[in-house]
Amino acid sequence: MTTATKANSRLEERFRLWDANGNGVIERSDFETEANDIVSRLGAEGSAKGDQLKQAYLAMFDHLAQAAGTQRMSQEQFVQAAEQEIISKGDAGFASVVQPTIQAIVDVLDVSGDGEISPEEMQKWFAAIGLEGAAADRAFSELDTDGSGKLSTAELVSAVRDYHLGRNDIPLLGA
Numbered sequence: 001m002t003t004a005t006k007a008n009s010r011l012e013e014r015f016r017l018w019d020a021n022g023n024g025v026i027e028r029s030d031f032e033t034e035a036n037d038i039v040s041r042l043g044a045e046g047s048a049k050g051d052q053l054k055q056a057y058l059a060m061f062d063h064l065a066q067a068a069g070t071q072r073m074s075q076e077q078f079v080q081a082a083e084q085e086i087i088s089k090g091d092a093g094f095a096s097v098v099q100p101t102i103q104a105i106v107d108v109l110d111v112s113g114d115g116e117i118s119p120e121e122m123q124k125w126f127a128a129i130g131l132e133g134a135a136a137d138r139a140f141s142e143l144d145t146d147g148s149g150k151l152s153t154a155e156l157v158s159a160v161r162d163y164h165l166g167r168n169d170i171p172l173l174g175a
């Protein structure tokens with residue numbers, strides 16, 4: 001599969017994931033369901049940081065819905081809005097649309113408060129996407145592109161970008 005084809009199929013997978021109730025359109029309630037699920041898998045229900053993560057997640061919906069001009073996006077409208085607002089803008093698109101959500105997840109997981117994610121702090125996130133043991137260790141090394149032993153927000157945003165461009169196979173935001 002070419003990288004471009006893979007990127008397109010990743011967006012289609014993303015649509016299926018986010019169409020939580022399977023009615024063929026993405027609505028704000030789908031994002032609410034997914035955000036609640038992520039907050040719960042990260043063990044952050046009822047916390048201020050968990051609420052911030054939900055708000056950041058819903059802001060991604062608002063951004064895409066505004067670009068699509070509808071609160072009920074079909075798969076075609078969703079893929080088009082995501083391409084226009086995120087993929088085609090490259091790093092700037094991921095920085096404006098995706099980074100606030102990644103930062104909010106980092107804030108939830110960063111128990112030590114150093115602004116970065118250690119292998120121990122990353123365990124909950126990896127477990128939430130089904131990565132454990134040696135597979136989690138390998139993924140951590142792949143994501144830690146500067147080899148510092150910790151994951152920065154920038155490294156995690158790059159990883160989400162690379163996944164959606166078909167350059168890595170680590171579905172940090174689910175698959």
Ligand SMILES: [Ca+2]
Nearest residue numbers: 110112114116
């Ligand atoms: Ca930390």
Ligand SMILES: [Ca+2]
Nearest residue numbers: 144148150151
């Ligand atoms: Ca690092």
